[in-house]
Amino acid sequence: MNDLRRTLLWSVFAVSLLMLWDGWLRHTGQPSLFAPAPAVATAPASAASQGSVPTAAALPGAAPAVAAAASAGASAPAVPREMVTVTTDVVKATVDTDGGSLVKVELLKHSDQHESGRNMVVLDKTATHTYVAETGLVGQRAGETLPNHTTPFTVLPGTRTLADGADALTLTLESQPVNGVKLVKTYTFKRGDYAIGVKQEVVNASAVAVHPQVYLQLTRDRSDPAAAAGPAFLGGPVAYTGMAVYNEKGKYQKLSFDDLDSGKASFEKTDKSGWVAMVQHHFASAWLNNEPVEREFFGKKIGTGLYATGMLFSLGEVAAGQSKAFESTLFVGPQEENRLKALAEGLEYTKDYGWTHIMAAPLFWLLDKLHGILGNWGWAIVALVVLLKAAFYWLNASAYRSMAKMKALNPRIQQLRENLKDNPQQMQQEMLKIYREEKVNPIGGCLPILIQIPVFIALYSVLSSSVEIRNAPWIGWITDLSVMDPYFVLPALMTASTLLQTWLNPTPPDPVQAKMMWIMPLVFSVMFFFFPAGLVLYWLTNNILSIAQQWMINKQLGVQN
DSSP states (O other), rough: OOOHHHHHHHHHHHHHHHEEEEEEEETTOOOOOSSSSOOOOOOOOOHHHHOOOOOOTSTTTTSSSOOHHHTTTTTTTOOOOOOOEEEESSSSEEEETTTEEEEEEEEEEOOOOSTTTOOEEEHHHHHHHHHEEEEEEEETTTTTTOHHHHOEEOOSSOOOOOOOSSSEEEEEEEEEBBBTEEEEEEEETTTTEEEEEEEEEEEOSSSOOBEEEEEEEEEEEESGGGGOOOOOTSSOOOOEEEEEETTTEEEEEOOOOOHHTTTTEEEEEEEEOOOEEEETEEEEEEEEESOOOEEEEEEEEETHHHHHHHEEEEEBBTTTTTTEEEEEEEEEEOOOOHHHHHHHHHGGGGSOOGGGGHHHHHHHHHHHHHHHSSSHHHHHHHHHHHHHHHTTHHHHHHHHHHHHHHHHHHHHHHHHHHTTTTHHHHHHHHHHHHHHHHHOTTTGGGHHOOOOOOOOHHHHHHHHHGGGGTTTOOTTTOTTTOOOOTTTTHHHHHHHHHHHHHSSOOOOOOOOHHHHHHHHHHHHHHHHTOOHHHHHHHHHHHHHHHHHHHHHHHHTTOOOO
């Protein structure tokens, strides 16, 4: 029975850590232990520079293909291309006058963990990487060609930097007429806000009525922007990278690049509410419209290595000489859970906990409350462990009493094994008899580990996914709880505490098992040298409290430590 307890304990622990390690490898883009790594396609420079024009195939319910602005407005005078940069206290955004698209967003409050001294860039358009937010019009009826995200725009005069004391600034662009129809885009950037107001006004200066549809589209390739910086081995987890659609009918639906490639992507395509997003580790972009109006959702591959997701809204008829406006919100920023919840229903799901959501979400809620009280994420993690240990105190105490009694019985068990080593069956019977007489459960000591494993995995997900903890310091040398300890101090202390726990535990009668009890903690501790410092801090704090509780129980029962 003692052998069974040891086997069960280490089997569960080994399998759990093996699965955790495999999950880490897959999250960091490395090959899984159980499957080959998927191929990753990148967008060629030509696709990045050309973008895509909505067509009937790309936009659900759209009219026949939209002609490029170059052909629709061939007689219009050439408009010089300009990259317009707008700066607030939290973002530095670049708008391309060719299409009036947002082609770069730099987050001034978030550093790039892969390139020292550089701010985090979410949207970007370079020769090797495309990730942009596009808008435009598509005609609802055959033959209606309207301004879209390839049409040249002109920037209207205005300030480009948020002034001291100002709450917002606006950037307005006006398209060249396409068949007598102009599109006026107004971006509104607010102080301290990652949500950008986007107003599109259709001005019909033609002699006939038009029936425009507005599309809001996010276009990107499937490469991870951080990959260009060459992330270090296990330098930090990368969560789901891909598209997401949310609406009342289907709730949160992921559209992976692989599913789009294979044509297996499935999602609700129409509803009166919802949003679309591009998701990556710690950051997201999303088109939002919280008005209860009918919309169509789309997501597909639109070119070599390029993918798009978006929404399509009908504006009805715009009579000759009339105009009609449509307002939406573009979010580009960190996945701060409370901020996301306030913007739109379900937007917090872009912070992807995966299958651990049922435990990870309440753990983050509690951790966030503790941070609000203590003002430091590291101390919040310590306080979280204290609360969890208090919640399971009596359950753990029962397990530790069982372990203490096992340690007290070890001399008798060792003597029994020596006397009956030639009769294993009788030895097992005598051992069971001793356990019954002393009211000891040989597998009772497994309980603390079994309780810790799901909490550990859920907290791993919280610390990996929470941008709130990104770049968050604790004390001294720990300047970022979301990455590994740069000097390996916490992993070393964690290893020492694990060995101390092993010493407090009852020694297995079998010499081979006794050696394994010392070797296994050292083997598994190697993994913790590459885990986020916050996760190691959790495990170290848990070990220290467990050691204190076990030491106290051993003293109460008169067991020699």
